[in-house]
Amino acid sequence: MKKTIITISRQFGSGGRTVGHLIAEKLGIPFYDKELVEQIALESGFAPKFVEENGEHSPGRSILSYAFASTGVPGVMNGLSTADFLWSIQCSAILQLADKGPCVIVGRNADYILKDREDVLHIFVYADTEFRADRIVRLYGESEKSPVARLQEKDKRRSVNYQHYTGRTWGAPKNYDICINTGVIGIEEAADIVVDIVNRSK
Amino acid sequence: MKKTIITISRQFGSGGRTVGHLIAEKLGIPFYDKELVEQIALESGFAPKFVEENGEHSPGRSILSYAFASTGVPGVMNGLSTADFLWSIQCSAILQLADKGPCVIVGRNADYILKDREDVLHIFVYADTEFRADRIVRLYGESEKSPVARLQEKDKRRSVNYQHYTGRTWGAPKNYDICINTGVIGIEEAADIVVDIVNRSK
Numbered sequence: 001m002k003k004t005i006i007t008i009s010r011q012f013g014s015g016g017r018t019v020g021h022l023i024a025e026k027l028g029i030p031f032y033d034k035e036l037v038e039q040i041a042l043e044s045g046f047a048p049k050f051v052e053e054n055g056e057h058s059p060g061r062s063i064l065s066y067a068f069a070s071t072g073v074p075g076v077m078n079g080l081s082t083a084d085f086l087w088s089i090q091c092s093a094i095l096q097l098a099d100k101g102p103c104v105i106v107g108r109n110a111d112y113i114l115k116d117r118e119d120v121l122h123i124f125v126y127a128d129t130e131f132r133a134d135r136i137v138r139l140y141g142e143s144e145k146s147p148v149a150r151l152q153e154k155d156k157r158r159s160v161n162y163q164h165y166t167g168r169t170w171g172a173p174k175n176y177d178i179c180i181n182t183g184v185i186g187i188e189e190a191a192d193i194v195v196d197i198v199n200r201s202k
Numbered sequence: 203m204k205k206t207i208i209t210i211s212r213q214f215g216s217g218g219r220t221v222g223h224l225i226a227e228k229l230g231i232p233f234y235d236k237e238l239v240e241q242i243a244l245e246s247g248f249a250p251k252f253v254e255e256n257g258e259h260s261p262g263r264s265i266l267s268y269a270f271a272s273t274g275v276p277g278v279m280n281g282l283s284t285a286d287f288l289w290s291i292q293c294s295a296i297l298q299l300a301d302k303g304p305c306v307i308v309g310r311n312a313d314y315i316l317k318d319r320e321d322v323l324h325i326f327v328y329a330d331t332e333f334r335a336d337r338i339v340r341l342y343g344e345s346e347k348s349p350v351a352r353l354q355e356k357d358k359r360r361s362v363n364y365q366h367y368t369g370r371t372w373g374a375p376k377n378y379d380i381c382i383n384t385g386v387i388g389i390e391e392a393a394d395i396v397v398d399i400v401n402r403s404k
Contacts, residue, residue, distance in 0.1 A: 121386070126375050171375060173328050178395075179381035184323070185399060193380075193395055197387060 003121040003201040004029075004102035006194060007110040009176065012154035013132030013147075015187040016125030017106050019180075022191035024104040027198060032097055033106040087165050107158075111175055112166040121201070123194055124176040127183030205323040205403040206231075206304035208396060209312040211378065214356035215334030215341075215349075217389040218327030219308050221382075224393035226306040229400060234299055235308040289367050309360075313377055314368040323403070325396055326378040329385030 006023055010016020017033060024031035087109075094113045097103060098120070105114075111122040127135075133147035143150065162170035173179050178197065180190040208225055212218020219235060226233035289311075296315045299305060300322070307316075313324040329337075335349035345352065364372035375381050380399065382392040 124375065124381075128376070173326065173373060173375060173381045173383070174330070176381075177383045177386040179326075179375045179378075181375070181379045184379040189399070189402060193398070196395070196398075197391070200391060 001118040001201070003119055003198050005098050005114065005117065005120040006104045006123060006198065007114060007120060008104065008106045008123050008125060009109075009111050009170070010106070010125040011127065011132065011171070012151055012158070013136040014125045014127040015135065015182045015190075016123075018187050019123070019125050019182065019190045019194070020104045020106040022188065023194050023198075026191060026195045027102070027104075029102040029104060031104045031106075036093060036097065036105065036108060083161075109162055109165055112162070112168065115175075121178075121194070121198060122176040124171060124173070124179040125182055125190060126171065126179065127181055131183030203320040203403070205321055205400050207300050207316065207319065207322040208306045208325060208400065209316060209322060210306065210308045210325050210327060211311075211313050211372070212308070212327040213329065213334065213373070214353055214360070215338040216327045216329040217337065217384045217392075218325075220389050221325070221327050221384065221392045221396070222306045222308040224390065225396050225400075228393060228397045229304070229306075231304040231306060233306045233308075238295060238299065238307065238310060285363075311364055311367055314364070314370060317377075323380075323396070323400060324378040326373060326375070326381040327384055327392065328373065328381065329383055333385030 006020070008016050008020040008023075010019070020033070021031055090108050091113050094105060094108060094110050097105065098114055098117060111124075114120045115122075129148060129151060132151055136150060137147050145153070159170040162168065168175055171179075178194070180193065182190050185193070208222070210218050210222040210225075212221075222235070223233055292310050293315050296307060296310060296312050299307065300316050300319060316322045317324075331350060331353060334353050338352060339349050347355070361372040364370065370377055373381075380396070382395065384392050387395070
């Protein structure tokens with residue numbers, strides 16, 4: 001089946017977001033990352049910043065239920081944690097985005113949420129630690145933590161979140177249609193590979 | 203660096219061997235699979251059939267040491283199991299093959315053995331169970347065991363062997379430069395993707 005929707009899962013610092021952006025640009029289709037967060041926020045009444053900070057982190061941070069009372073969102077008073085609530089509205093938003101038509105969706109466990117659609121191509125982008133550490137320092141600057149510790153922390157969070165909500169192992173090839181090491185293949189080249197696959201699919 | 207040597211690791215039934223063969227054909231370079239087994243056999247004095255049966259299986263099958271006495275191969279009397287002996291001569295053969303020049307090597311843990319060469323591209327080929335089960339029945343016919351049981355047994359052996367000799371996890375993306383799901387991408391298309399990567403590498 002023709003693949004018109006692309007999900008990108010990626011290790012922190014691998015350039016997966018850039019790969020996704022390039023694919024969307026080359027194919028002339030919408031790209032959802034912060035835009036998606038904004039849509040989630042609009043639906044939930046949460047501030048975009050809050051969603052961005054919690055959307056891909058490990059679950060378990062509970063926020064007192066009165067925090068939800070002001071949102072007016074139905075269901076949040078029924079014992080749902082913040083993380084579970086975010087997961088629910090993420091699912092719904094991603095399913096709706098996919099229904100709207102061709103697009104690229106980065107992160108947010110979209111590969112799992114759209115696993116039953118045959119028109120979706122699932123990509124995992126990764127790279128070795130040295131490549132990623134060098135890249136995050138170049139892009140985001142130094143911080144108190146070492147780049148390697150930052151990578152480990154972020155990947156761990158994504159992995160725990162993914163496992164918790166999907167029951168699957170983050171980064172296991174069977175969850176994806178192609179996994180690309182950008183440290184070896186290159187970021188631009190990774191995007192070209194995916195665009196070729198999409199264009200050749202029938 | 204220009205990638206001139208390609209290693210293919212693959213799930214049983216995924217078509218990885220065919221992908222490797224197509225790549226070699228398209229690039230006009232040697233393809234090693236049974237040929238490699240034969241070379242190993244020539245070096246060891248083992249019968250090709252024996253090597254083929256044991257080369258990728260899980261270690262631990264011990265054969266009485268007198269079985270080696272007739273081979274005249276140095277070292278086999280020093281407590282090496284058959285599997286360990288096969289591993290040693292596989293390493294040596296694969297290192298020599300890579301030194302000879304551009305080629306495609308399928309299986310035999312070649313990705314690990316050649317991990318320190320920068321001119322090598324490492325591929326993992328996989329597919330979902332249904333695609334593989336259907337393919338092995340078409341290619342190899344029915345047998346007493348169900349196709350799914352045959353897949354599980356063969357993959358388990360490859361996985362245990364790989365873990366034992368490399369200390370790494372078989373099929374974990376970080377061991378490869380690209381992982382391709384032939385059930386979705388297609389066998390011919392997988393070969394084209396790899397040929398493009400090789401041709402573009404500098």
